[in-house]
Every structure is written in structure tokens, then in C-alpha cells.
Amino acid sequence: LSIICTTHDTTIICGDGYKQQSSSLYRRRHFFRNISSIFLVAASSCLSASNSNAAILQSGGCAYGEGSACDEIADGNKFIQSLQQKSAARKEIYAKESLDAYYMKNYPDMFKSMDRVLVKKPDGSYVTFTSEEASDLMKDGKISIQQPMAKNGKITDLTQKPIMMLKE
Incomplete structure (x- = not known):
């Protein structure tokens, strides 16, 4: 199978409709591609940390x-x-507040998927109850809901969910 090609300006049109770029157009594209890569290398060296x-x-x-x-x-x-x-x-106080915030932002939803409720004890530790147990304790007034505070109790932390506190 032989294909006859004819040249029209910058494009070579072959008998089967296939087009090839002429060498002058190819050389221009190759030139601009090389120039742009050199420019990018120069720009990246200027933008790097001095x-x-x-x-x-x-x-x-x-x-x-x-x-x-x-x-x-x-x-x-x-x-x-x-x-x-x-x-x-106040370093230790702030570190404890940060740890409590981490617990309350990440763990309640995890325990909820297991039908458990995360409750904070007065000493700062945490305990889990089943949903029924927590509901009964709330009815008895042994669990209260508090909005978390930050900066040693000066600011209400609205980024956290309310905390269930166990009263003893």
C-alpha cells in the first residue's frame, strides 16, 4: 500500500487524509518548547528560598x-x-484543654456508632455508657450537659460539641 502525499503551505496532506506537520512548523514548536522549559527553570531558581x-x-x-x-x-x-x-x-492547663478538645471533637461520634455515649467524669477522665444507661442517668440528674470552655474557662469554645458531665 503506497500513500501519495502533497504539500500545501505548512501541512502535508496524505492520500488517506492523514496530516503531518511540515518541518518548519515542527522546528518552531520545538524551539518554543525549549525556550519555555529554560524559562521555567530560571523562574523556579528565582522563587526558591534564599x-x-x-x-x-x-x-x-x-x-x-x-x-x-x-x-x-x-x-x-x-x-x-x-x-x-x-x-x-499555664502550659499544662492549655495542654489539657487542647487534649480535651481533641477527645470531644473526635471520639463522641465514634462511640455513637457503637451505641455508646462518652461522658466526662469530674476528675477529667472519660467513661462510656450505653444510650439507655446515659438516658436513665440524665433523668436522675446525674449527667449534665455543658458547653466546653477554653482559655481556663474564660471563653466558650463553640467549635466543640456540648460535653456530657457525670456528677458524683
Whole structure:
């Protein structure tokens, strides 16, 4: 089977309708493809982190008023230093609040799928009851529903579901 091709401008039309690009058009596309790849390499090297940005990324942290960068952040400011000291003193309280928030955001729905209810005890630990047991305890007034608080009870945390608290 032989195919006869004729050339019309930049396209070669073959007898079976198949089109091939002429060499000049192919060369232009190849040229622009190479130029665009060179441009992308140059742009990516300009956008990468420079040495000055690397120092910022590698600096020590200051969390809960503790860390190697706290003195640098305070920069001798007595008010900032006092806030850092208060934050360090309340570190355990904030960590416990964060852990409670994690439990209450993630576990109640998991236990609900097993027909269990997660209830917080006065000592801060958790216990589960069946739905019937929890309903009976609520009728008896032994379980109350409270909205979680944050920042040591100063702010109502509306990102969490209400907590069922066991009274003893």
C-alpha cells in the first residue's frame, strides 16, 4: 500500500487524509518548547528560598513562653516577657484543654456508632455508657450537659460539641 502525499503551505496532506506537520512548523514548536522549559527553570531558581529566608525558617521556636526564640521575640519588652511567663505557667492547663478538645471533637461520634455515649467524669477522665444507661442517668440528674470552655474557662469554645458531665 503506497500513500501519495502533497504539500500545501505548512501541512502535508496524505492520500488517506492523514496530516503531518511540515518541518518548519515542527522546528518552531520545538524551539518554543525549549525556550519555555529554560524559562521555567530560571523562574523556579528565582522563587526558591534564599539564604536570608532560610535563617527565618531555621530559627528556634517560642511556644507557651518557652524556647530559644522567646528572648529575641520579647526584645527586652517587659510586657511581652510577662506574657511569656504567664503562658509558661499555664502550659499544662492549655495542654489539657487542647487534649480535651481533641477527645470531644473526635471520639463522641465514634462511640455513637457503637451505641455508646462518652461522658466526662469530674476528675477529667472519660467513661462510656450505653444510650439507655446515659438516658436513665440524665433523668436522675446525674449527667449534665455543658458547653466546653477554653482559655481556663474564660471563653466558650463553640467549635466543640456540648460535653456530657457525670456528677458524683
